[in-house]
Amino acid sequence: MAEPQRARPKPTPETQHFWDGTKAGELRLQRCDACAHVFFPPRPFCPSCASRKVSVFKASGKGFLYSYVINHRPAAPGFTPPYAIAVVELAEGPRMMSNMIDCPQTPEALELDMKLEVAFEALDDKITLPVFRPAKG
Numbered sequence: 001m002a003e004p005q006r007a008r009p010k011p012t013p014e015t016q017h018f019w020d021g022t023k024a025g026e027l028r029l030q031r032c033d034a035c036a037h038v039f040f041p042p043r044p045f046c047p048s049c050a051s052r053k054v055s056v057f058k059a060s061g062k063g064f065l066y067s068y069v070i071n072h073r074p075a076a077p078g079f080t081p082p083y084a085i086a087v088v089e090l091a092e093g094p095r096m097m098s099n100m101i102d103c104p105q106t107p108e109a110l111e112l113d114m115k116l117e118v119a120f121e122a123l124d125d126k127i128t129l130p131v132f133r134p135a136k137g
Contacts, residue, residue, distance in 0.1 A: 004077030006079065006123060008124070017042065019128070032048060033053040040096050061117055062116070064113050066112070068100070068112075084099060085097065098129075100132055115135035
């Protein structure tokens, strides 16, 4: 019997630019053309001023570890515990939930405010997820 797979996001017209970006190895965010607010998750209007004039841009992919929890229960298909569920504050301002790679999934290794950089994990030929790892240098 095949092992259960990790749940796949379902792109929508409002989020397609984000998923196209991750597939291309880019983290794409939106910026309001009226008030310059940068936001995530993707949506067709600015959450700060409600303007529908928003632009998509390539983010730096840099950020820091804002918060995390380490899951030890084998409840989620496609994950092997322990694994960290992280909240990353991006250099551009928004926060996003993701997973950590390339480091032990322990409180000793996951220091709050540690510098992170984005990496990309292809789940299949349609979906690539942004994940984060400790920044080099």
